[in-house]
Amino acid sequence: MMSEVVIQKPKNEETKPKKTVKSYVSKFAPLIGLVLLTTILTFLSDKFLTMNNVMNIARQSSINAILAIGMLLPILTAGIDLSVGSILAVSIMVMGIVSINMGLSPILGILVCLAVGAAFGLINGLLLTKLRLPHPFISTLGTMNIARGIALIITAAAPIAGFPYLIQFLGREFVGPIPVSFLLVIAVYIIFHIFLTRTQTGRYIYAIGGNKEAARLSGINVDRVLIIVYVISGLMAGLAGLVMVGRVNSAFPLAGLSYELDAIAAVIIGGASFMGGVGTVWGTLIGAMIIAVLRNGLNLLNVPADFQMAVIGFVIIAAVYVDVLRQRKGKKG
Amino acid sequence: MVTHAGSLLEMKGIKKSFGQNHVLKGIDLDVKAGEVHVLLGENGAGKSTLIKILTGAYEKDAGEIYWEGQKIQLNTPVEAMSLGIATIYQELNVIPELKVYENIFLGRELKRRGKLSLLNQKEMRKEAERCLMMLGQSPALADKQLGELGIGQQQLVEIAKALALDAKLIIMDEPTSSLSGTEVEQLYSCVEQLTEKGIAIVFISHRLEEIRRMGDRITILRDGFKIDTLPVQTTETDYWIELMVGRTLDEKYPKQSFTLGEEGFRVENIEVSGTKEPVGFSVRYGEIVGISGLVGAGRTELARAIFSADVRGGGKVFIDGKEIRIKSPRDAIDSGIAFITEDRKSEGLLLDQPLDFNIAMANMRKFTKKSRLVDLKGIREEAINYIKELKVRPNNIDLHARHLSGGNQQKVVIAKWLCTQAKVYIFDEPTRGIDVGAKVEVYRLMNQLIESGAIVLMISSDLPEILGMCDRVLVMSEGKITADLEIEEATQERIMKAATGG
Numbered sequence: 088m089m090s091e092v093v094i095q096k097p098k099n100e101e102t103k104p105k106k107t108v109k110s111y112v113s114k115f116a117p118l119i120g121l122v123l124l125t126t127i128l129t130f131l132s133d134k135f136l137t138m139n140n141v142m143n144i145a146r147q148s149s150i151n152a153i154l155a156i157g158m159l160l161p162i163l164t165a166g167i168d169l170s171v172g173s174i175l176a177v178s179i180m181v182m183g184i185v186s187i188n189m190g191l192s193p194i195l196g197i198l199v200c201l202a203v204g205a206a207f208g209l210i211n212g213l214l215l216t217k218l219r220l221p222h223p224f225i226s227t228l229g230t231m232n233i234a235r236g237i238a239l240i241i242t243a244a245a246p247i248a249g250f251p252y253l254i255q256f257l258g259r260e261f262v263g264p265i266p267v268s269f270l271l272v273i274a275v276y277i278i279f280h281i282f283l284t285r286t287q288t289g290r291y292i293y294a295i296g297g298n299k300e301a302a303r304l305s306g307i308n309v310d311r312v313l314i315i316v317y318v319i320s321g322l323m324a325g326l327a328g329l330v331m332v333g334r335v336n337s338a339f340p341l342a343g344l345s346y347e348l349d350a351i352a353a354v355i356i357g358g359a360s361f362m363g364g365v366g367t368v369w370g371t372l373i374g375a376m377i378i379a380v381l382r383n384g385l386n387l388l389n390v391p392a393d394f395q396m397a398v399i400g401f402v403i404i405a406a407v408y409v410d411v412l413r414q415r416k417g418k419k420g
Numbered sequence: 421m422v423t424h425a426g427s428l429l430e431m432k433g434i435k436k437s438f439g440q441n442h443v444l445k446g447i448d449l450d451v452k453a454g455e456v457h458v459l460l461g462e463n464g465a466g467k468s469t470l471i472k473i474l475t476g477a478y479e480k481d482a483g484e485i486y487w488e489g490q491k492i493q494l495n496t497p498v499e500a501m502s503l504g505i506a507t508i509y510q511e512l513n514v515i516p517e518l519k520v521y522e523n524i525f526l527g528r529e530l531k532r533r534g535k536l537s538l539l540n541q542k543e544m545r546k547e548a549e550r551c552l553m554m555l556g557q558s559p560a561l562a563d564k565q566l567g568e569l570g571i572g573q574q575q576l577v578e579i580a581k582a583l584a585l586d587a588k589l590i591i592m593d594e595p596t597s598s599l600s601g602t603e604v605e606q607l608y609s610c611v612e613q614l615t616e617k618g619i620a621i622v623f624i625s626h627r628l629e630e631i632r633r634m635g636d637r638i639t640i641l642r643d644g645f646k647i648d649t650l651p652v653q654t655t656e657t658d659y660w661i662e663l664m665v666g667r668t669l670d671e672k673y674p675k676q677s678f679t680l681g682e683e684g685f686r687v688e689n690i691e692v693s694g695t696k697e698p699v700g701f702s703v704r705y706g707e708i709v710g711i712s713g714l715v716g717a718g719r720t721e722l723a724r725a726i727f728s729a730d731v732r733g734g735g736k737v738f739i740d741g742k743e744i745r746i747k748s749p750r751d752a753i754d755s756g757i758a759f760i761t762e763d764r765k766s767e768g769l770l771l772d773q774p775l776d777f778n779i780a781m782a783n784m785r786k787f788t789k790k791s792r793l794v795d796l797k798g799i800r801e802e803a804i805n806y807i808k809e810l811k812v813r814p815n816n817i818d819l820h821a822r823h824l825s826g827g828n829q830q831k832v833v834i835a836k837w838l839c840t841q842a843k844v845y846i847f848d849e850p851t852r853g854i855d856v857g858a859k860v861e862v863y864r865l866m867n868q869l870i871e872s873g874a875i876v877l878m879i880s881s882d883l884p885e886i887l888g889m890c891d892r893v894l895v896m897s898e899g900k901i902t903a904d905l906e907i908e909e910a911t912q913e914r915i916m917k918a919a920t921g922g
Contacts, residue, residue, distance in 0.1 A: 281793070284796075285793040285794050285796070286788075286792060286794060287785070287792075287794060289794075290794060293770070293773065293777070294770055294773070294777075294781055297770035297771065298767075298770050298771065300766060300767050301767050301769060301781075303749060304727075304749050304761060304767055305749070305753075305782035305836065306748075306752070306753040306754070306782055306840075360772075364770065364772050364773065365772055
């Protein structure tokens, strides 16, 4: 009786959203930002795009790039790690004690440096998962102060200098014109990329950030993954410390002060979401590069350090705002 | 009261697209003062988008909107509110820590005169009491802490909030989906009181009996088109469904009977949180077992206890007579239990991840190669198969789960559990908030599962669904199983009696 209103069945076509110019722009916004920034600085300063300066940027960016890739993991799980700057300091101070004050082997020193970083990360993870502190902002704020305090106490606030070549190697050496620290960054980022996109734990990190409860009910051991996340973040702080010691040939207890903020900035500028579940390794690399290029360029242009801080503040806000705009456009009921 | 014969609201030729996705393709809607106007359509038909345009949350691409005969622009939620359009969403927008009257005046508190602009609590309380009385509620409610109220009364507070705003049109998006029987009745009588006062209600619901009971007129949407607007009283329910799905549904409940086999699943002495008496039951191959009861009877808690979703109290679970040890959801999954949770968005999906990852999430081990790397291609292929098999639309594997309609999201969640190759499937309200077409597909899938030798349990508050699909019904009340009925002996009355502990 109503056959005339029974219209055609909905077509079952493959609906693939067309990749418009706009969608590319939003996807590659951080990269576009970096390219624009580089272009502008090339015009403003003839010293900017020289081999020497580019390698300089690569070297300068490496510490923050390593901290940032560690920081990406907690942020992907909708968390944060405020303690990385302090962990960096305590790791290198302990390394200084082991390899210089105690005169033990530099290899052991390096291992101890990394182990101390990882150990503090483990503490962060346990505070979050076993003591069930409500948010890693709180637990890592605590360990941030504890680690810094320990770094000051164990050496009575005195710096340690004169590290052996092996320890300085990562931060100081070059392969041809390329700083070893930058090669290290590239290697670390490749490993992280594979880890996050191609391993079970890596995928679980995204799952937990996207929906912790759904992840748990899908049989994911959320606590275990979170502990791994913070251990890796701490480990990267130790590694960044190693690079730093090589660069300045000394370890001092106030090293890495407020470095966590640049690391967070790099992750966020690189397009990761504070709500978790969204963010990429390459975005973080570009975020770290943008900060380094900006600092370097402003230096070349003789902009005072105070102004540089303000500029970086603006960039953080602008980068996140671009993301907000993109999300608003993309949302649908 | 209403003198003009025209409509309170008229929408003409409304169009809306999101990128390449044309959601509304020219929709007309007219709503008269004092009527309950139902919007019916499958998930993805465009109901929520239309509503969002009406509330000013989205801007329309084309079309015209008339309010009391005047052409209007409706670009922001504030504009809609000031016209008198209020919305009661499925997820309530209330603050449990505040009192009822504070909730009613949230964001537009009344102030006393004077420079300090202190709050005029007396006036707010008085006005709140008036609005609550209009809904047939006790005025004493105004001073209660909102968090102490049941979900039904919280919803009434939202309606009172709309009344305090002098709303002329109240949109209710599946208002009864999380209410118990008495709460639903209370809502019905409130709606009657509102329409008597000339307030129009736009009502979205998938419950056909409810539409029949409440609705004056019904507008049916499909694939972004308006199919028809009909008077509720003089048209058949089956006809609505045909218009809605665009084809004749053979059956609402495609029940199939299979030969009953051995006992496959047994639960002993499971402690359901909040009660002392442990619970046990068993399920045989070839039967679909329903778990019925009122909201809060402990059905979901029972399923969560079996699955060890929370800390496990005690009890034993057997599959094929063998006891299995479950200490965590992982153990449950490894033993072959799938728990399709009630709340897709908060417990099932990764909304900002593509479909293939959502589907593979619970069984990543299967896709992890010897090299410890995840086989992305394998995930993709398997997910595409499920998407095809379950007819997920749009069938684009790269789409994020957020962008699917409720019914299709549910299919993705089911695909995730099928992917674990479970033996026992516990469905918790599997058809809540999804349309008739998708419901039938879910039922068919249950048949297929039974046929392939799986165990199927279905928790549902929808009695017709329980009666239509199950072979046996367990009824729960206050954390206990109060009845175990073969389908032949199960009637609405017997189930309700057991559910109310009678």
